[in-house]
Amino acid sequence: MKKAFIIFGLVILTTPLRAGLFDSDDQFNLQAAGEGRVYRIDRKTGEVLLIMGDKSQVVAGTESIPRPFLERLSSFLSGSESNGSFRNFPDITHGKFKYTLMAWWHRGTAHYRFSIYPGKDIPAAVLQQKITEKPFSSFNLSFQNQTGFSIHETSILLNSLARVVDDKNELQYYEYQGDIASSFFDFMQIESWNTTLPLER
Numbered sequence: 001m002k003k004a005f006i007i008f009g010l011v012i013l014t015t016p017l018r019a020g021l022f023d024s025d026d027q028f029n030l031q032a033a034g035e036g037r038v039y040r041i042d043r044k045t046g047e048v049l050l051i052m053g054d055k056s057q058v059v060a061g062t063e064s065i066p067r068p069f070l071e072r073l074s075s076f077l078s079g080s081e082s083n084g085s086f087r088n089f090p091d092i093t094h095g096k097f098k099y100t101l102m103a104w105w106h107r108g109t110a111h112y113r114f115s116i117y118p119g120k121d122i123p124a125a126v127l128q129q130k131i132t133e134k135p136f137s138s139f140n141l142s143f144q145n146q147t148g149f150s151i152h153e154t155s156i157l158l159n160s161l162a163r164v165v166d167d168k169n170e171l172q173y174y175e176y177q178g179d180i181a182s183s184f185f186d187f188m189q190i191e192s193w194n195t196t197l198p199l200e201r
Contacts, residue, residue: 048185089193096122097130101141101193110152110182114141115175116161116197124171128163130199131174135159139197146191152180 029041040049050057092099096119103112118127135158143152161174 087190092193092195093119094197095119095199097127097199099195099197103143103187103190105182105184105187108181108183109179110143110187111177111179112141113175113177114156114195115164115173116199117173124173127174127199128171131158131161134198137198139195142194143190144192144194145189148192151186151190152182154178154180 027042027044030038036053038051040051042048047058086104087102089101089103098117098119100115100117101112103110105111116127116131118124137158138155139158141154141156142150144150156176156178161176164172164175166172
C-alpha cells in the first residue's frame with residue numbers, strides 16, 4: 001500500500017511538468033527545459049523561476065510583464081520555436097520607403113534581417129540613389145520593450161546593405177542581416193523597433 005501511494009504521488013507531481021499545464025487558478029505555467037530543469041512562470045507577477053532538483057533561482061524579475069511576453073516564453077519553452085523565437089515585427093513606412101524587420105533567437109544571440117523597400121509606385125532606382133549617395137552614412141536600429149525602453153541598439157553603415165535583385169538583375173530591395181548578443185529574456189521582451197535611417201533627410 002505504501003509503494004502504491006508513492007507511485008501515485010509521483011504521477012501527480014510530474015504530469016504538469018511534462019504537459020506544461022496551468023494550475024487551477026491559471027497563475028503558474030510549468031515547462032520542462034531538459035536536463036532535469038523546469039521553468040515556473042508566474043502569469044500574475046511576471047516572475048520566472050528556474051528549478052533544478054531541490055534548488056531554484058529567479059531568472060526574470062517580479063515586475064509586471066505583459067501577457068504577450070509570457071505567451072512567447074511559454075511557447076518557446078514548450079518547443080514551439082516557430083511561435084516563440086521567430087518574430088515578424090510591424091512594418092514602418094517612412095516617406096517613400098517601407099522598412100521591415102524579422103528576428104530570431106538562438107543560443108545567446110538575436111539574429112535579425114532588416115529590409116528596405118521602395119513604396120508603392122516608387123521606382124527602385126529612387127531607393128538605389130538614396131542608398132548610394134551617402135554610402136558611409138550610418139543609422140541605428142533599436143529594439144524596445146513595452147515601455148519604449150531600448151533593450152538593444154546597433155549601428156549599420158549604408159554601404160553594408162546588400163542589393164536583392166530579381167532574375168533579370170533588377171533591384172527589388174536592400175537588406176542587412178546582423179546579430180546581437182542577447183539573453184533569452186531580453187529578446188522575449190522586445191515589443192517594438194525603430195530606425196534612424198536618414199533616407200528622407
